[in-house]
Structures are given as C-alpha cells and as structure tokens.
Amino acid sequence: MAFRFWRRVRLAPGVTLNLSKSNASLSFGPRGAKYTISPRGNRATAGLPGTGLFYTVHDRNRAGRGGAAPAPSVPQRDRLKLGFFQRLITPAEEKRFIDGIRALNEGDQDAALAGLEEARDLPDAAWMAGMIRLRREELDHAKAHFEHALDRLGDLGALFGKYEIAAQASLPITSDIFAHVFPRERGTRLALVEIAQLQGRHADAMAHVERLLQIDATDPVVLLSFAELALDTPDDRALMDRVVRATVHVENETPVDTAILLYRGRALASLGMPDAAIDVFTLANRRRKDRPEGLLHQIRYDRAVLYDQVGRKAHARREFERLYAEDPEFEDLSAKLTINA
Known part of the structure; x- marks a missing residue:
C-alpha cells in the first residue's frame, strides 16, 4: 500500500497585487485564497476549488513575529512609488525591491523578477523572487533564494512590514488542498519542502518538515x-x-x-x-x-x-x-x- 493518494501538481498560475486606500496586499496562487492584515488581526482565508467551501484561520502571529523587528511606517502614497526626495535617502537595494513589487503590480513579471533578484541580498526580495521562480518551476533558482531568506530569518518580513504589503503564497498540498504561507520561517520551509519533493530529494524534504514539527507539532x-x-x-x-x-x-x-x-x-x-x-x-x-x-x-x-x-x-x-x-x-x-x- 505504498502508493500516493494524490499526484504532485504544478503551482497554480497567476500573481496579483491588490491595492486599497488603507493598505496594500500581495497574493499568489489560485482563485479563492487571500490574506488580510487589519487592526483586528491577521486572517488567512482558504478555498477548496470547486467546492464553494472557505476556511478562515486567524493568525496568532502578527506580521513581524518570528521575523523582522518593527520598521518605520511609510505613507500610503509612497508605498510603491518612492518620491524624488525619498529616493535620495532610500538604499539602492530597497529601491530595487520596491521597483520589483511595482512591476509585479503592473503585470510585468520579467521586470519584477529582474528587480527583485538585483536586490536578492534582502531576504524579502529573495523570498519574493523564490516564489516567482517556483511558479516557473525553475527549482534550483527558487531553492537558492529561499535558502538565503532562511539565512537572514531575523530580517525576513521587514520590508513587507515597512511598506505595509501583505505577502501570501499558495502551495499545493494535494490537488484540492492548498497551504497558504507567508514570508516567515514556516512558509519558507514549506516552499523548500515542495521543491525537494519535486526534485525527489526525500531526505531534504523530511529535514525541513522535522524543523517545522519542532516549531508546531x-x-x-x-x-x-x-x-x-x-x-x-x-x-x-x-x-x-x-x-x-x-x-x-x-x-x-x-x-x-x-x-x-x-x-x-x-x-x-x-x-x-x-x-x-x-x-x-x-x-x-x-x-x-x-x-x-x-x-x-x-x-x-x-x-x-x-x-x-x-x-x-x-x-x-x-x-x-x-x-x-x-x-x-x-x-x-x-x-x-x-x-x-
């Protein structure tokens, strides 16, 4: 009885960046999944395709917990469009990160990836580039980006928090069930588990899962x-x-x-x-x-x-x-x- 129930499936296509007057939210994955940050707390809403069923899981960990320290807020008007004077004082890699996110918002995935990879020393840029590479099934590049994000775990999420961008990716657990993950250790390791399984590296996948069990069994x-x-x-x-x-x-x-x-x-x-x-x-x-x-x-x-x-x-x-x-x-x-x- 050593056969799998489900086949491994490719990541659902589509990356969207949604902006509102109050905040910005970034989401990856299939229709029917979203992540919301609000003063009442974070919540992830997950849908099972074809069923009409949605789950909402309230996140006890706020956006910065387990990752970055609180960062100064950026005015709404400047979140994805740095003004001239702000560009003078913003580090070059951070500007490339924002340019990459803006390109993603405008639907230019190639330009987004180029900007994010120019800023890949920043863990948030590496995490985002890793998700795009994973969508494209460019697994070795994605793996390298996620491993870099793990190496800088203390800073992961800092820029997302600073610019008030809520980032979410959806990874297939079965052909009908998706895990909704965020730029923290859990989401990064689950992405690495996905890559290891797709590449047939069972021991590496299990090593990441063992660490995740230590975090929350x-x-x-x-x-x-x-x-x-x-x-x-x-x-x-x-x-x-x-x-x-x-x-x-x-x-x-x-x-x-x-x-x-x-x-x-x-x-x-x-x-x-x-x-x-x-x-x-x-x-x-x-x-x-x-x-x-x-x-x-x-x-x-x-x-x-x-x-x-x-x-x-x-x-x-x-x-x-x-x-x-x-x-x-x-x-x-x-x-x-x-x-x-």
Missing part, C-alpha cells in the same frame, strides 16, 4: 506533509509508529484532517493492525461534505483492500463494486472485479 499542514513523506517508506516501523503517535489527536473536522487520517490508517496497516486501520478509514469516511472526491475514493479503496485481507470478502466486494460504479478508472478496480478478464 500540531500544525495540520505540517502534520500532513510529515505523514505523506513518512508513508514513502512504509516498511520503517519506527517511522510508522511516529505517524500514529503524531496523529492520535486528529479528528475529522476539515478536509486536511481527512487526508491526515488516510495516512494514519495506512501507518496502522503497515504496522500489522488492519482492524485499527479499518476503524480509522471508517472515521475518515463519515464526513463527505466538501471533501475532495478523490480523497474519499482512496479512503474507501484502502478500507476495501483491508476488508479483503482480514477475510471480510463480502464487504470488500461490495465496496469495490460501488467504487467502480462511481469511477471505473480508479486504481485497479477492473482487475479486482475481473472486468474484461
């Missing part, structure tokens, strides 16, 4: 990334035990929880506990509203496989038939049901 996105990586090596009993222990508190409240439960069940099955795994898959299958269809199909398929293994042949056959009726091309259902044999 209950972060559902991090927990899902850990479980997915761990199940690449299902014969590692110690690692499967870690997955089971790390996910013991997970309830089926959100689609992310449902995906985590899929891996929890697989870990139990790998440890030779099929009945416990069946119970987990049954729990994961109880909530279907707003869950990606492919995820639910995979949970039911895995459960049916275990039904067959423990001798509950009728249960397995019934589940395979129902899955075949809904999606005849799913996995190896035709072979299991001896269709066209």
Whole structure:
C-alpha cells in the first residue's frame, strides 16, 4: 500500500497585487485564497476549488513575529512609488525591491523578477523572487533564494512590514488542498519542502518538515506533509509508529484532517493492525461534505483492500463494486472485479 493518494501538481498560475486606500496586499496562487492584515488581526482565508467551501484561520502571529523587528511606517502614497526626495535617502537595494513589487503590480513579471533578484541580498526580495521562480518551476533558482531568506530569518518580513504589503503564497498540498504561507520561517520551509519533493530529494524534504514539527507539532499542514513523506517508506516501523503517535489527536473536522487520517490508517496497516486501520478509514469516511472526491475514493479503496485481507470478502466486494460504479478508472478496480478478464 505504498502508493500516493494524490499526484504532485504544478503551482497554480497567476500573481496579483491588490491595492486599497488603507493598505496594500500581495497574493499568489489560485482563485479563492487571500490574506488580510487589519487592526483586528491577521486572517488567512482558504478555498477548496470547486467546492464553494472557505476556511478562515486567524493568525496568532502578527506580521513581524518570528521575523523582522518593527520598521518605520511609510505613507500610503509612497508605498510603491518612492518620491524624488525619498529616493535620495532610500538604499539602492530597497529601491530595487520596491521597483520589483511595482512591476509585479503592473503585470510585468520579467521586470519584477529582474528587480527583485538585483536586490536578492534582502531576504524579502529573495523570498519574493523564490516564489516567482517556483511558479516557473525553475527549482534550483527558487531553492537558492529561499535558502538565503532562511539565512537572514531575523530580517525576513521587514520590508513587507515597512511598506505595509501583505505577502501570501499558495502551495499545493494535494490537488484540492492548498497551504497558504507567508514570508516567515514556516512558509519558507514549506516552499523548500515542495521543491525537494519535486526534485525527489526525500531526505531534504523530511529535514525541513522535522524543523517545522519542532516549531508546531500540531500544525495540520505540517502534520500532513510529515505523514505523506513518512508513508514513502512504509516498511520503517519506527517511522510508522511516529505517524500514529503524531496523529492520535486528529479528528475529522476539515478536509486536511481527512487526508491526515488516510495516512494514519495506512501507518496502522503497515504496522500489522488492519482492524485499527479499518476503524480509522471508517472515521475518515463519515464526513463527505466538501471533501475532495478523490480523497474519499482512496479512503474507501484502502478500507476495501483491508476488508479483503482480514477475510471480510463480502464487504470488500461490495465496496469495490460501488467504487467502480462511481469511477471505473480508479486504481485497479477492473482487475479486482475481473472486468474484461
């Protein structure tokens, strides 16, 4: 059962920069995701494509926490258009950063990338350039930028804060679930996890996830990334035990929880506990509203496989038939049901 539920997907195209009278906000990623900074606190709103479902997560960490120290505010009129006298006193790299953001706002991605990479010694410029390179699947360049941002973690977010620009990127965790990340350590390492997985560097991806677990072992996105990586090596009993222990508190409240439960069940099955795994898959299958269809199909398929293994042949056959009726091309259902044999 060492196969992935989801395929790795490319980052959704599109970068937008939205300005209002009160603040500026920068967002990357698919339609249906945004990040808002206001006096009432920060919040991330995430949408699952095609479901109409949105999640809003209030961010307990304010924009500067875990990164840059507070920076002096810049008047609204000057945030993306430095006046003549301000340009005289603004450092050259910072001017290139602002020019890059302005070019991004104007839709000139090439000019934006050029300006940001000229200012890449600044961690915020490096982070932004890394996201653009990642969108283009220029993975080595993106990796270098994100690693530089991590090296200057104490300054990461300083310029975004100074110019009151809210930066957000969306990274695919599954084909239907996106993680919304910001220029802080968590977002930078999740981007590096994505790059490492795309390049097949399993150990490097796991090293970043281990650090993220140290920061917050209950972060559902991090927990899902850990479980997915761990199940690449299902014969590692110690690692499967870690997955089971790390996910013991997970309830089926959100689609992310449902995906985590899929891996929890697989870990139990790998440890030779099929009945416990069946119970987990049954729990994961109880909530279907707003869950990606492919995820639910995979949970039911895995459960049916275990039904067959423990001798509950009728249960397995019934589940395979129902899955075949809904999606005849799913996995190896035709072979299991001896269709066209």
